Amino acid sequence: MHPPFDDLRSFLTALQAEKQLLRIERTVKPEPDLGAAGRAVANLGTTAPALLFTNIAGFTEAQVALNVHGSWANHALMLGMPKTSTIKEQFFELEQRWQNYPVAVDRRTDAPWQEITLTDDINLFELLPVFRLNPGDAGPYIDKAAVITRDSADPENFGKQNVGLYRLQVKGPDHLGLQSGPPHDFAIHIAASEKKHQGLPVAIAIGNDPILTLVASTPLEYDQSEYEMAGAWRGGVPYPIVKAPYTGLDVPWGSEIILEGEVLYEAREYEGPFGEFTGSYSGGRALPVVKVHRVHMRRNPIYEHLYLGQPWTEIDYLLALNTSVPLYRQLKQEFPEVEAVNAMYTHGLVNIISTRVRHGGFARVVAMRLLTTPHGIGYSKIVIVVDETVDPFNLEQVMWALTANVNPEFDAVTIPRMYEIPLDPTGNPQGITTRLIIDATRPKAPDIRGEFGTPVTAYPESADWERLLKEMTS
Amino acid sequence: MICPRCQSPDASTVAHSPVAGVWTMNSCPTCWYAWRSTEPPAATDPDLYYSEFRLDRDEIAAAPRIV
Numbered sequence: 001m002h003p004p005f006d007d008l009r010s011f012l013t014a015l016q017a018e019k020q021l022l023r024i025e026r027t028v029k030p031e032p033d034l035g036a037a038g039r040a041v042a043n044l045g046t047t048a049p050a051l052l053f054t055n056i057a058g059f060t061e062a063q064v065a066l067n068v069h070g071s072w073a074n075h076a077l078m079l080g081m082p083k084t085s086t087i088k089e090q091f092f093e094l095e096q097r098w099q100n101y102p103v104a105v106d107r108r109t110d111a112p113w114q115e116i117t118l119t120d121d122i123n124l125f126e127l128l129p130v131f132r133l134n135p136g137d138a139g140p141y142i143d144k145a146a147v148i149t150r151d152s153a154d155p156e157n158f159g160k161q162n163v164g165l166y167r168l169q170v171k172g173p174d175h176l177g178l179q180s181g182p183p184h185d186f187a188i189h190i191a192a193s194e195k196k197h198q199g200l201p202v203a204i205a206i207g208n209d210p211i212l213t214l215v216a217s218t219p220l221e222y223d224q225s226e227y228e229m230a231g232a233w234r235g236g237v238p239y240p241i242v243k244a245p246y247t248g249l250d251v252p253w254g255s256e257i258i259l260e261g262e263v264l265y266e267a268r269e270y271e272g273p274f275g276e277f278t279g280s281y282s283g284g285r286a287l288p289v290v291k292v293h294r295v296h297m298r299r300n301p302i303y304e305h306l307y308l309g310q311p312w313t314e315i316d317y318l319l320a321l322n323t324s325v326p327l328y329r330q331l332k333q334e335f336p337e338v339e340a341v342n343a344m345y346t347h348g349l350v351n352i353i354s355t356r357v358r359h360g361g362f363a364r365v366v367a368m369r370l371l372t373t374p375h376g377i378g379y380s381k382i383v384i385v386v387d388e389t390v391d392p393f394n395l396e397q398v399m400w401a402l403t404a405n406v407n408p409e410f411d412a413v414t415i416p417r418m419y420e421i422p423l424d425p426t427g428n429p430q431g432i433t434t435r436l437i438i439d440a441t442r443p444k445a446p447d448i449r450g451e452f453g454t455p456v457t458a459y460p461e462s463a464d465w466e467r468l469l470k471e472m473t474s
Numbered sequence: 475m476i477c478p479r480c481q482s483p484d485a486s487t488v489a490h491s492p493v494a495g496v497w498t499m500n501s502c503p504t505c506w507y508a509w510r511s512t513e514p515p516a517a518t519d520p521d522l523y524y525s526e527f528r529l530d531r532d533e534i535a536a537a538p539r540i541v
Contacts, residue, residue: 058491135524139507186541
């Protein structure tokens, strides 16, 4: 395993060495070039490179990184694995490293982002090359930053300090909108501070090492520390953090840029629309407001951004395995028969569970448990359950299970009027949907029905032949 | 300055490109639309702005609060 990367720059260097980074040195316009390129690179498929733009019209030294997590090759390199690692190999590697949680953090006092600090006349439009990503977006957004807050009802609790990815609309020079749904940790923090009639101190870390971004977009338990999980995912190497001077919040050592400020007490303003991971624009909503009081940054910082739109785009790679693994772990605790979980599609609005079947009706019991996990409550609109012989990451096999095993009369189970994230465009009303469980496992006693013949299994020598043929064609 | 999205007359220039004269950034304090002067006309011209994204004051006031 390659040692973990402490910052974005060292990861970009590694990507370049692996031919997974393209440097774009010609002058580009913030709009439409950067958003258009973000869409285009996502269309290149599962080995697409990251992009580093070094000449942005109107700026002197600005740099923009896009698509850093945007392929299975880059995802594997982030984990220190060979870039040809399969999805399933990366899934089980992440799952194995998770077992080392928690790894105590590495507290430091000096950080590269302390090079420049601004306290007055902050103008984010001039300091950072923020840009409109898709034509209907309300404005430039910061959409790949780690947002750090604490629970004011328990402010000394390190685990309850949250590090999460929330979209931030740049509305004015020092003025941001922030989107959080009710189940998110940020919503708990803002509720706790408003109960005390206070604003909420916030730090926003932009341009981070890739593991930090991965963990910040993972549905951890409320009091689990993202930084202690990052240490586990770095193979046990403690995650380096530094106290931000204005808010006292713990922020990454390696960030390119740190913003510090306050979520204003009881302020809600119009925010959006913004092209979302669902492939549709979200509607406009009244959302919390952030006032920025401090900017800390490296000289010539790299502004990292994420393109999202109709899947697949970078966000689908970023949210693939870090959504799948926790669901797998949560199910496995109660149902050891579960083999793997694929929650890669549209942030887990569709989930595919592969499991051995204990008895008739077992598959739907497992699916119902998934609906009550922290992520399942908001996202798992459709749950497909397949037998253990089906690889849930192999959609050809999953489709075979659907076609061969499902009788809709018995195997399509709907549960009406369930909560879900309001970003799903099918909600009726917004935030409420019907859930669908599709049992695509073969019926087992006492659920006897249909005429299922004996499954076809090949001669055992088939495995040797597969190895031989792979060698001959490689 | 007229906001291309909600037609509010209160929009204003809030930033200038670090390299002088390349672009300005404008922002509307009514609907919080922000646009750069060098964007395609559909983003900057009140007459050409996308019909599906136009807003009026009633829509802004009726936006649901989710947290």
